[in-house]
Amino acid sequence: MSTFSFSIDAECPSSWARAGTIQTLHGTIQTPVFMPVGTQASVKSVSPEELREAGAQIILANTYHLMLRPGSRLIAEFGGLHNFMHWDGPILTDSGGFQVFSLGHLRKLSEEGAAFKSHLDGSPHMLTPENVMQIESELGADIILPLDICAPYPSSPQSAREAMELTHRWAERALSVKEQYRSEQTLFGIVQGAFEPELRQQSARYIGSLPFPGLSIGGLSVGEPKAEMWDLLRSVTPELPRGKPRHLLGVGSPEDLVMGVSLGMDMFDCVLPTRVARHGGLFTHYGRVNIKASRFSAQHGPVEEGCDCYTCRNYSAAYVHHLARAEEQLYYRLGSIHNIRFMLRLASEIRASIIAGTFPEFRDTFLARYVPTSEKVREDQREKWKAARSRLS
């Protein structure tokens, strides 16, 4: 029996922001929510206890990586991901499709599914809408996603349409086998349509009409200019059913979280906060700082004044700076904890402002103060995508 439910606690009258509550078998999730990403069933360098203490309500794990190593069957033998990784809160797994397409491992795309070679040992594998449901049932997450096609940026209108239509047929196939597996898992539908507003709207209406209890918006933040991503969401959100939670897949810088909520999104996941932390990039309300910069070398106060994370409560910026410069193991943990807590606190501040009826002021104040990282980073991302695609031939 499904234990999944979603209710809306408050809506902002002058934007599309809403605060909601999701119930799952492993706990309650208050939205808007940021979901730290544990690619290999581990949020890099942070323990489940530390995630809990930072306020994480749900984490994401990657099916692609886990099916190849250690294998979904082995994880099932250990009672699923919750037991295997010692995290008793809600978990969401993606379908593996994004990695197959974005990392350049795809060998053949057909009506049947996506054939690819493992990046670990070159062994051949095939993802189909049906076997993805089986693999995800073995992993045992609370929320699971169906196989979809993430079209690259840019895509021709014709290939964008073909990818969307195949994604829709795969969504139906996933739904038709889902009931053979664990009923306590909740399958979200994925909206695609690349960068064509009409296709996005069509996909939102179609996927929204199928019996998925929640929806993920896929295929964004793949190197397109941010303005284009927000324009697409502006045309998509009005087509989404109000009563289902909306997950913006793979999006999650601080400014993205604030903008995404304003445009009607409830759930966010991204490796960015932990990845940039490992490279010395730590979030503050004024933007991302490089903790390795010499201006922190003798700073007695914390990385950010007023931050309630474990790192800032216990260590000076000078010490964190020293650890980062010396590439000490402890730095990776302390830096990751700060950025995760920053994202989680930001999400709960956004939620509180929606409930208090002050979200527009919160959004405008945050965005006026926060200096985002330049588009250069996004261009680099796009180049990586192009390189991945060119290796397909």
Ligand SMILES: [Zn+2]
């Ligand atoms: Zn902190």
